[in-house]
Amino acid sequence: MDFVLRGDICYSERPERLTTVPGGYVVCADGVCAGVFDTLPERYAALPLIDESGRLVMPGLCDLHVHAPQFAYRGLGMDLELLEWLATRAFPEESKYADLDYAGLAYDLFVDAMRKSATTRLSCFATLHVPATLLLTEKLEKSGLRGFVGKVSMDRNAPEFLCECSAERGAKDCEKWLREASDRFIQFRPAVTPRFIPACSDELCRQLANLAAEYGAPVQSHLSENLEEIKLVRTLCPDAQSYADAYDRLGMLGPRTVMAHAVYPEDEEIELLKTRGVTVAHCPASNMNIRSGIAPVRKLLRAGVRVGLGSDVAGGQTIDLFRAVTDAVQASKLYWRLVDKNDLALTLSEAFYMATKGGGAFFGRVGSFEPGYEMDLIVLDDAGLPHPQALSVEERAQRAMYLSGECAVTRKFVAGQPIEL
Amino acid sequence: MDFVLRGDICYSERPERLTTVPGGYVVCADGVCAGVFDTLPERYAALPLIDESGRLVMPGLCDLHVHAPQFAYRGLGMDLELLEWLATRAFPEESKYADLDYAGLAYDLFVDAMRKSATTRLSCFATLHVPATLLLTEKLEKSGLRGFVGKVSMDRNAPEFLCECSAERGAKDCEKWLREASDRFIQFRPAVTPRFIPACSDELCRQLANLAAEYGAPVQSHLSENLEEIKLVRTLCPDAQSYADAYDRLGMLGPRTVMAHAVYPEDEEIELLKTRGVTVAHCPASNMNIRSGIAPVRKLLRAGVRVGLGSDVAGGQTIDLFRAVTDAVQASKLYWRLVDKNDLALTLSEAFYMATKGGGAFFGRVGSFEPGYEMDLIVLDDAGLPHPQALSVEERAQRAMYLSGECAVTRKFVAGQPIEL
Numbered sequence: 123m124d125f126v127l128r129g130d131i132c133y134s135e136r137p138e139r140l141t142t143v144p145g146g147y148v149v150c151a152d153g154v155c156a157g158v159f160d161t162l163p164e165r166y167a168a169l170p171l172i173d174e175s176g177r178l179v180m181p182g183l184c185d186l187h188v189h190a191p192q193f194a195y196r197g198l199g200m201d202l203e204l205l206e207w208l209a210t211r212a213f214p215e216e217s218k219y220a221d222l223d224y225a226g227l228a229y230d231l232f233v234d235a236m237r238k239s240a241t242t243r244l245s246c247f248a249t250l251h252v253p254a255t256l257l258l259t260e261k262l263e264k265s266g267l268r269g270f271v272g273k274v275s276m277d278r279n280a281p282e283f284l285c286e287c288s289a290e291r292g293a294k295d296c297e298k299w300l301r302e303a304s305d306r307f308i309q310f311r312p313a314v315t316p317r318f319i320p321a322c323s324d325e326l327c328r329q330l331a332n333l334a335a336e337y338g339a340p341v342q343s344h345l346s347e348n349l350e351e352i353k354l355v356r357t358l359c360p361d362a363q364s365y366a367d368a369y370d371r372l373g374m375l376g377p378r379t380v381m382a383h384a385v386y387p388e389d390e391e392i393e394l395l396k397t398r399g400v401t402v403a404h405c406p407a408s409n410m411n412i413r414s415g416i417a418p419v420r421k422l423l424r425a426g427v428r429v430g431l432g433s434d435v436a437g438g439q440t441i442d443l444f445r446a447v448t449d450a451v452q453a454s455k456l457y458w459r460l461v462d463k464n465d466l467a468l469t470l471s472e473a474f475y476m477a478t479k480g481g482g483a484f485f486g487r488v489g490s491f492e493p494g495y496e497m498d499l500i501v502l503d504d505a506g507l508p509h510p511q512a513l514s515v516e517e518r519a520q521r522a523m524y525l526s527g528e529c530a531v532t533r534k535f536v537a538g539q540p541i542e543l
Numbered sequence: 544m545d546f547v548l549r550g551d552i553c554y555s556e557r558p559e560r561l562t563t564v565p566g567g568y569v570v571c572a573d574g575v576c577a578g579v580f581d582t583l584p585e586r587y588a589a590l591p592l593i594d595e596s597g598r599l600v601m602p603g604l605c606d607l608h609v610h611a612p613q614f615a616y617r618g619l620g621m622d623l624e625l626l627e628w629l630a631t632r633a634f635p636e637e638s639k640y641a642d643l644d645y646a647g648l649a650y651d652l653f654v655d656a657m658r659k660s661a662t663t664r665l666s667c668f669a670t671l672h673v674p675a676t677l678l679l680t681e682k683l684e685k686s687g688l689r690g691f692v693g694k695v696s697m698d699r700n701a702p703e704f705l706c707e708c709s710a711e712r713g714a715k716d717c718e719k720w721l722r723e724a725s726d727r728f729i730q731f732r733p734a735v736t737p738r739f740i741p742a743c744s745d746e747l748c749r750q751l752a753n754l755a756a757e758y759g760a761p762v763q764s765h766l767s768e769n770l771e772e773i774k775l776v777r778t779l780c781p782d783a784q785s786y787a788d789a790y791d792r793l794g795m796l797g798p799r800t801v802m803a804h805a806v807y808p809e810d811e812e813i814e815l816l817k818t819r820g821v822t823v824a825h826c827p828a829s830n831m832n833i834r835s836g837i838a839p840v841r842k843l844l845r846a847g848v849r850v851g852l853g854s855d856v857a858g859g860q861t862i863d864l865f866r867a868v869t870d871a872v873q874a875s876k877l878y879w880r881l882v883d884k885n886d887l888a889l890t891l892s893e894a895f896y897m898a899t900k901g902g903g904a905f906f907g908r909v910g911s912f913e914p915g916y917e918m919d920l921i922v923l924d925d926a927g928l929p930h931p932q933a934l935s936v937e938e939r940a941q942r943a944m945y946l947s948g949e950c951a952v953t954r955k956f957v958a959g960q961p962i963e964l
Contacts, residue, residue, distance in 0.1 A: 194930055194931050194932060195930075195932070196942070196945070196946070197928075197941055197942035197943075197944075197945035197946050198934075198938050198941055198942060199941075200869075200872070200891065200941070200945065201872075201888075201890050201891060215932075218932075224931060227931040228931040231929055231930070231931060407873075410873040410874075410876055410877060411873060411876070413876040413877075413879065413880055413888065414880075415877070415880045415881060416877065416881070439869075439945040439946060440945075440946060440949075442948075448621075448860075451621065451622075452828075452831040452832060453831075453877075455831055455832070455834040456831055456836070456837065456874075456877055456881075458834065459834055459835075459836045460836065460837070460877075460881045460882060461881060467622075467834065469622050470621065470622060507618075508652055509615060509616075509652070510615050510645060510648040510649040510652060511615060511616070511636075511639075513619075517619050520618055520619055520620075520621070521617070521618035521619060522618075523618075524617070524618035524621065524860040524861075525617070525618050525860060525861060526948075527863075527947075527948025527949070528861075528948070
């Protein structure tokens, strides 16, 4: 379906500033953006016009890191720290996904919420269960959203009920997942998903890296999130120069790898992420909630590392990625104030860029309204945020991001296809 | 109106834990709580029953620090720091309140939002304009909420259009405000409101302190928010031992004083706040947004200082005080991680206490369901947060606080009076 959509348009071409076009036109042809215009060019006059005058029109947001099974317990147990939280909340809950009935119920809630959110693309973790992960992917595929899903792999340091016992078994299950998912799904593609080094043996990681290469699958995992975890990795991988190097030696880092967190990256680690073209999923809410700290995003950006945003539900409490945008700004202000005065705070524009074009790059030409970008679009009704003064489109966009809970997503397209809200 | 209300009750008696009563009864007699019961005592059986079974029932929240005129630009200009933000955003906007038409329009939006929120009590700043502040108070009085409003006083270091020129003029305007407001309003009482030391001469402060004593009015102001501001106070008050001492020498500190922020209190300052019985309004979102830092709440609590929460709109972007509750927890986790490992993070229960019984003490016996407390009550519909697993009332309350934007306040009483939502 080709169309023209009229509204108050706001998107990112580069991190430094928002591009806004009040009462502008965005044109979709063959699922791809043909451009944004002040006045509609004659050549598009025959296309159906969707009139969203007075509403905000933005690219869909890209959630680079979210745990689908954790959605069921978002906002719970937030007084705990990472390893304790994993043991008492995350792992017991994830074990329930051996039961397909429970998985269906819980994943319906997750997919339904994602569908109605401002997010159009996501890279998500499931659990280690192949059938439940296929069920999740089926539901996501039907939603119209796009992205990656990973069956989680773990073969050590996990409770028995969430462990694949051996590297061989883990690799075998992963291959089953990759094969079935590749066959059955088009919009959601399978991702190789080692939980993190502490839970994956070298042997499992090596086999997973081979499978990723063989199936052309992206890799997603966690990196340098928490000081205790980093210490553990140092013990488990005494030869590695850093946590990132441990992944690298096992063949896990490349331009199709997304690593969540990087809260405590060493200088060599940053260089390695840059060299390998890895994308970092910055998850500020999660880093606060489970007391990890604040990721040095400015340092990563300065070094040329690709950075996008993740909700990291349920370390983060909400899948609302606008919240991740403003959390990223707030966290970076505290980093500047409390940790390093050389690392200037992120601007809202930079954080919005990370949530759209920045993180979108992991999914292809996604996250902007520049010509050639896949037409991921959301319409935001900010009428619930009345104001006594005149506001520019940029100001309204700022406010909608800071108060996204008070705005409704009233329309959504992914790659030019309408999503039922 | 006396009544019984049935629902899933959650409130604070002490900071350490939430008290919950699933399917319990809270009884209101003469505007005051008669108690919470598992089964309804016979003696209340004749009272009208409001059945809110399945919904969460909590005390109303107490917002100790909010700028009513700044509501109009919440979420805007958040890339600036305090003094720059005051100069380019706060002061120009506040000057508009010389115009009663504009003030009426803007204050309608503020009061309307407050009325519908989870907040039942507030201590708020207006601007320096007496007529607009009376207008605001009239609107607040009609809303059914209760609390304090302050005409702001400023006689130095402010733009000419927002300055009272002399201490005499400032004191005179303040007295006019106190007299008229005391005469006209019952539920909202006037507060003496020096903006902060940098904007108030010693002479003005002394006269304001006298007026507060004469009219029995509380005092509200800002304290030790930002490092630049603190430096400025040191220059302006060379004899004072600290920022708090500067206020104290001018007669401003006492058990009816609420001071916002205290992000950088010195040890003597904490001792002084404790001795004088001052309440601190902790405003975590604002402290992040305008890059002030993180207030050492654990230190304040350990020293026995009274602490409540403030939204500090528009330093904070939202009047949703549940957000302040979870922001306080998140900020305290970062303080523990990045600043001082001796200061353990706040638990959600402690932060909720600050938003209810803790801050409520500034308004009287307010903020709990213990017998004798004024009946401030909200009903929260958390049906928008479905879950596949069984959750306790405490877990649902946790989730509702972390995801308050996804819950609706469906009923509200202040001192036993129903509020129209």
